[in-house]
Amino acid sequence: MPDDGLIRVLIADDHPVVRQGLRTFLELQDDITVVGEAADGDGCVAVAEETRPDVIVLDLRMPGSDGVAALRGLAGKQNPARVLVVTSFTDPATVLPAVRAGAAGYVYKNVEPAALASAIRAVHSGHILLPPDVARLLASGEPQVPGHKLTPRESQVLVEVARGHSNREIARELHLAEKTVKTHVSAILAKLGLADRTQAALYAVRNGFLD
Amino acid sequence: MPDDGLIRVLIADDHPVVRQGLRTFLELQDDITVVGEAADGDGCVAVAEETRPDVIVLDLRMPGSDGVAALRGLAGKQNPARVLVVTSFTDPATVLPAVRAGAAGYVYKNVEPAALASAIRAVHSGHILLPPDVARLLASGEPQVPGHKLTPRESQVLVEVARGHSNREIARELHLAEKTVKTHVSAILAKLGLADRTQAALYAVRNGFLD
DNA sequence: TCGGCCCGTGGTCCTAGGCCCAGCGGAGTA
DNA sequence: TACTCCGCTGGGCCTAGGACCACGGGCCGA
Numbered sequence: 001m002p003d004d005g006l007i008r009v010l011i012a013d014d015h016p017v018v019r020q021g022l023r024t025f026l027e028l029q030d031d032i033t034v035v036g037e038a039a040d041g042d043g044c045v046a047v048a049e050e051t052r053p054d055v056i057v058l059d060l061r062m063p064g065s066d067g068v069a070a071l072r073g074l075a076g077k078q079n080p081a082r083v084l085v086v087t088s089f090t091d092p093a094t095v096l097p098a099v100r101a102g103a104a105g106y107v108y109k110n111v112e113p114a115a116l117a118s119a120i121r122a123v124h125s126g127h128i129l130l131p132p133d134v135a136r137l138l139a140s141g142e143p144q145v146p147g148h149k150l151t152p153r154e155s156q157v158l159v160e161v162a163r164g165h166s167n168r169e170i171a172r173e174l175h176l177a178e179k180t181v182k183t184h185v186s187a188i189l190a191k192l193g194l195a196d197r198t199q200a201a202l203y204a205v206r207n208g209f210l211d
Numbered sequence: 212m213p214d215d216g217l218i219r220v221l222i223a224d225d226h227p228v229v230r231q232g233l234r235t236f237l238e239l240q241d242d243i244t245v246v247g248e249a250a251d252g253d254g255c256v257a258v259a260e261e262t263r264p265d266v267i268v269l270d271l272r273m274p275g276s277d278g279v280a281a282l283r284g285l286a287g288k289q290n291p292a293r294v295l296v297v298t299s300f301t302d303p304a305t306v307l308p309a310v311r312a313g314a315a316g317y318v319y320k321n322v323e324p325a326a327l328a329s330a331i332r333a334v335h336s337g338h339i340l341l342p343p344d345v346a347r348l349l350a351s352g353e354p355q356v357p358g359h360k361l362t363p364r365e366s367q368v369l370v371e372v373a374r375g376h377s378n379r380e381i382a383r384e385l386h387l388a389e390k391t392v393k394t395h396v397s398a399i400l401a402k403l404g405l406a407d408r409t410q411a412a413l414y415a416v417r418n419g420f421l422d
Numbered sequence: 423t424c425g426g427c428c429c430g431t432g433g434t435c436c437t438a439g440g441c442c443c444a445g446c447g448g449a450g451t452a
Numbered sequence: 453t454a455c456t457c458c459g460c461t462g463g464g465c466c467t468a469g470g471a472c473c474a475c476g477g478g479c480c481g482a
Contacts, residue, residue, distance in 0.1 A: 390461055394460080
């Protein structure tokens with residue numbers, strides 16, 4: 001295994017354009033070399049075994065086997081690579097499993113390329129790298145992963161929230177008192193560990209409540 | 212062209228499972244027959260020219276050429292089919308173009324199958340069929356289609372809103388006064404013709420602000 | 423019967439959110 | 453110079469949202 005001082009990086013993202021763009025940028029860095037690419041979680045694990053990267057830049061949202069599955073696969077093979085997770089959302093249902101599965105870093109997808117290179121160097125040197133809001137989420141200490149299932153009525157209300165409707169509108173549509181809608185929304189937020197309706201709407205969209 | 216009293220329906224949806232399910236259900240109706248299917252906007256227009264349906268059940272969100280493009284294509288060919296739009300969202304940026312492009316009806320994707328059959332009959336008999344919130348949106352009379360481009364800073368704030376962050380959190384992250392964030396949010400809502408931050412977050416997600 | 427769950431509703435209260443005003447400074451353009 | 457746009461901030465104010473209590477009824481299983 002060569003050790004010429006370069007950080008060996010594996011890029012895992014389902015979009016070829018993204019992979020190409022990242023590879024081009026990272027290869028311009030003096031201290032980074034891209035040793036492989038993968039388009040999904042399983043591919044990531046396989047290529048990581050083959051190429052032994054130092055750092056894996058891992059998109060969490062990939063069709064088929066996703067980033068969390070990759071993290072678990074890497075842990076199962078005791079692959080030492082440090083994983084820098086790239087995603088668009090601060091979604092409790094995604095963040096905790098990823099961090100628990102061994103992610104060493106977490107950056108947003110729209111991060112500046114230069115900042116991404118810095119993040120790669122940071123996790124390579126052993127740091128845990130988290131955006132403030134992700135750190136806050138972890139620091140809250142609560143089991144933010146949904147532990148309770150929504151009732152049929154709560155799901156119905158959540159769908160309306162995710163359509164951007166106010167409590168009053170929802171009350172009118174479902175023939176309820178506004179107070180009742182508020183109660184359902186509060187229950188939804190408590191069950192899903194979310195702070196407000198906006199987060200609930202985003203959660204619903206991301207989890208297929210409107211499909 | 213046969214006229215045996217059956218409503219001839221074309222189903223346009225990118226998911227084969229959806230098309231199959233709808234076909235099965237609609238074929239069970241005494242007064243409806245499914246004369247064709249299409250997987251995208253262009254296919255819809257072509258099949259409609261070929262099969263001359265009475266009613267087209269059209270999914271607005273299809274990859275490649277979408278529902279609005281289909282509506283425009285149908286209008287361009289002066290195809291007389293009545294179009295019943297099916298979608299998940301009350302999105303001003305989508306509703307108005309669809310209705311303006313000639314949609315005779317608008318239903319949500321989670322509509323009960325029986326209600327969908329009723330909707331098909333209604334638009335076939337010449338009615339315009341709209342859910343209350345879509346009608347309200349149209350009745351507001353304002354140009355709800357975004358007419359102004361967001362400034363760089365507004366876009367930045369919108370991204371944070373779409374991450375589910377409060378004004379206070381955004382202020383901290385962007386090193387601004389909370390008051391300033393509120394101002395930007397208000398500007399975003401005004402420019403996009405939205406009522407609140409939840410709608411703004413949904414808009415951002417649907418329009419790729421977090422990609 | 424009792425307890426849990428679901429659904430619906432009420433009261434109280436606080437604050438985040440958003441509207442409607444205002445102002446300032448910097449940059450660019452006619 | 454005047455105007456427009458952008459970014460930033462403030463004041464004042466109202467209400468939608470949500471937390472924290474409460475209650476009742478129906479259904480179902482132990």
